[in-house]
Amino acid sequence: MTTNxxxxxxxxxxxxxxxxxxxxxxxxLAHRVIATISxxxxxxxxxxxxxxxxxxxxxxxxxGNWAPPFGISVxxxxxxxxLLLTTAIITLFTVIYSFQSIGIEREKFYYYVMVMFMISGxxxxxxxxxxxxxxxxxxxxxxxSYVLITLGGTKIQLQEGFKYILVNMISSNxxxxxxAYLYSVTGSLNMADIHAKLEGFEGNYSIMTLxxxxxxFVFATKAGVFPLYFWLPGSYYAPPMPxxxxxxxxxxxxxxYAIARTYSLFFIDNVEFTHQMLLLLALATIIMGSIxxxxxxxxxxxxxxxxxIAVGIILVGVSMMDEAGMLGAFYYLIHDMIIKAALFMLxxxxxxxxxxxxxxxxxxxIKIHPVTGWMFFIATLSLAGVPPFPGFYGKLxxxxxxxxxxxxxxxxxxxxSSLVVLYSVVRIFISAFWGEDMDFSRLxxxxxxxxxxxxxxxxxxxxxxxLAADALYPLxxxxxxxxxxxxxxxxxxxxxx
Amino acid sequence: MELITIILSGIxxxxxxxxxxxxxxxxxxxxxxxxxxxxxxxxxxxxxxKRGNIPVLDEEVSNYSDPLPQALxxxxxxxxxxxTAYILVLALRSYRELxxxxxxxxxxxxxxx
Numbered sequence: 307m308t309t310n311x312x313x314x315x316x317x318x319x320x321x322x323x324x325x326x327x328x329x330x331x332x333x334x335l336a337h338r339v340i341a342t343i344s345x346x347x348x349x350x351x352x353x354x355x356x357x358x359x360x361x362x363x364x365x366x367x368x369x370g371n372w373a374p375p376f377g378i379s380v381x382x383x384x385x386x387x388x389l390l391l392t393t394a395i396i397t398l399f400t401v402i403y404s405f406q407s408i409g410i411e412r413e414k415f416y417y418y419v420m421v422m423f424m425i426s427g428x429x430x431x432x433x434x435x436x437x438x439x440x441x442x443x444x445x446x447x448x449x450x451s452y453v454l455i456t457l458g459g460t461k462i463q464l465q466e467g468f469k470y471i472l473v474n475m476i477s478s479n480x481x482x483x484x485x486a487y488l489y490s491v492t493g494s495l496n497m498a499d500i501h502a503k504l505e506g507f508e509g510n511y512s513i514m515t516l517x518x519x520x521x522x523f524v525f526a527t528k529a530g531v532f533p534l535y536f537w538l539p540g541s542y543y544a545p546p547m548p549x550x551x552x553x554x555x556x557x558x559x560x561x562x563y564a565i566a567r568t569y570s571l572f573f574i575d576n577v578e579f580t581h582q583m584l585l586l587l588a589l590a591t592i593i594m595g596s597i598x599x600x601x602x603x604x605x606x607x608x609x610x611x612x613x614x615i616a617v618g619i620i621l622v623g624v625s626m627m628d629e630a631g632m633l634g635a636f637y638y639l640i641h642d643m644i645i646k647a648a649l650f651m652l653x654x655x656x657x658x659x660x661x662x663x664x665x666x667x668x669x670x671x672i673k674i675h676p677v678t679g680w681m682f683f684i685a686t687l688s689l690a691g692v693p694p695f696p697g698f699y700g701k702l703x704x705x706x707x708x709x710x711x712x713x714x715x716x717x718x719x720x721x722x723s724s725l726v727v728l729y730s731v732v733r734i735f736i737s738a739f740w741g742e743d744m745d746f747s748r749l750x751x752x753x754x755x756x757x758x759x760x761x762x763x764x765x766x767x768x769x770x771x772x773l774a775a776d777a778l779y780p781l782x783x784x785x786x787x788x789x790x791x792x793x794x795x796x797x798x799x800x801x802x803x
Numbered sequence: 804m805e806l807i808t809i810i811l812s813g814i815x816x817x818x819x820x821x822x823x824x825x826x827x828x829x830x831x832x833x834x835x836x837x838x839x840x841x842x843x844x845x846x847x848x849x850x851x852x853k854r855g856n857i858p859v860l861d862e863e864v865s866n867y868s869d870p871l872p873q874a875l876x877x878x879x880x881x882x883x884x885x886x887t888a889y890i891l892v893l894a895l896r897s898y899r900e901l902x903x904x905x906x907x908x909x910x911x912x913x914x915x916x
């Protein structure tokens with residue numbers, strides 16, 4: 307029971323990197339170097355954590371050496387470790403991608419500082435074992451994301467940023483309200499301890515259903531689930547592409563992770579109601595996302611609506627809360643983080659190169675960018691979940707779980723949504739890379755070697771993940787176990803006399 | 804005592820909703836500040852209001868008050884304070900940039916077609 311520093315590294319490295327960058331002032335080159343080095347360090351520490359967790363099981367650190375139910379604990383199980391690793395990889399390539407795309411002005415105004423603070427908050431939210439600290443880390447990354455969404459101060463950023471901040475402030479206030487209810491019911495804030503208390507309780511905890519609804523309201527707003535996704539298409543349209551990569555790949559996923567964590571640990575009293583509600587909302591999210599993805603020709607909008615579809619699919623797996631469902635949800639979560647980053651980067655490259663966001667005004671780009679074109683095609687297939695790409699395994703497990711639970715409609719909606727995803731993104735590919743040649747003299751001479759490097763690297767990471775999915779299966783099984791068998795999450799608590 | 808604070812926090816949240824439904828940016832920001840006040844009061848109430856007890860567990864003390872809600876509220880207040888400061892600066896900047904403080908006129912994303 308000592309304060310082990312290793313689980314804290316993914317939170318501390320970006321945090322201190324951000325502070326160092328603040329102190330050395332407006333020097334974009336130094337910022338770039340520090341951001342890259344610290345992302346590499348996070349990757350190393352995350353790999354180390356994955357290996358350690360695989361060998362020894364869940365790692366827990368108790369800050370200030372308080373005995374577990376009291377004080378603040380950082381708990382890294384396999385789910386958190388894998389999410390930390392994925393976040394770190396995405397951060398590294400997004401930072402490299404930003405060198406040539408974010409613009410020197412934004413770099414001078416502490417863009418990398420905010421990226422590092424945001425990663426610090428995201429990693430904290432993944433690895434904390436204390437529900438109030440989850441709120442604090444949510445606020446840390448949200449505050450950084452408010453700056454990222456408005457940094458640069460163009461009109462659209464100010465308008466959409468204001469709405470984004472307002473929506474998130476209100477939902478954060480409700481998070482505190484939910485915490486207040488939870489604390490008054492259970493008298494504890496440690497997530498594992500709350501689970502242990504609620505599980506051993508014989509009587510009726512029907513108020514927990516109310517708390518479940520409040521928490522779902524909060525996390526659904528952050529994750530963009532059906533009735534509360536209204537802000538997402540507008541707000542994500544505003545920031546420049548590298549910020550959008552981070553938002554699309556990471557922020558909604560933190561909301562999903564929080565839903566999965568709280569719904570597996572706390573809301574075990576009235577599962578028929580809470581998880582059924584989650585399933586219905588997830589299905590509605592898939593349908594609304596599909597409608598949005600089909601109805602626009604704007605590339606940015608199409609992929610933004612694809613975020614919603616992915617959120618829905620993962621939550622279908624989460625709401626099943628059995629082994630196959632959780633396994634599928636977790637495969638799909640990791641896969642979606644990687645492939646969304648890759649796809650956003652590739653679309654960002656097209657937008658920077660052509661200065662157009664509407665796919666119908668492009669055409670024939672395969673003649674100039676053949677490799678990029680085929681990488682885009684691979685990313686499309688991977689997004690839709692064509693085997694051997696990793697999305698396939700996630701969907702397979704999710705659909706299998708829905709069928710074994712007699713939710714045939716849910717399974718069919720998930721399957722049909724794959725076709726919608728494939729159609730909506732292949733449409734970008736067909737109209738931008740094939741078709742009639744556009745006026746190639748309109749292309750902007752952008753320096754693009756790092757843009758291309760980062761986006762290809764993300765696609766290759768995705769392919770490698772797909773090919774290695776079988777080898778990684780034990781890790782994912784461990785990760786899924788702490789959700790469908792929450793007792794395994796809370797076994798780091800000592801027995802209380 | 805708990806009943807009074809709960810009603811008070813309800814009033815605060817109600818007025819916050821009223822303020823946030825208006826068009827002016829400043830009124831919306833005041834609404835969010837009121838909302839966070841109401842929520843913090845609720846958090847304080849949820850730890851039970853007791854007077855005159857010490858907040859530490861000791862062998863002689865059988866009746867102690869809970870120190871945790873205060874600690875949580877301090878954190879939440881600091882966060883709400885930072886957010887309010889940020890959104891006020893943003894409101895000033897967007898007023899200068901957009902020339903309006905009416906949210907009806909802040910329709911950001913251009914529509915294609």
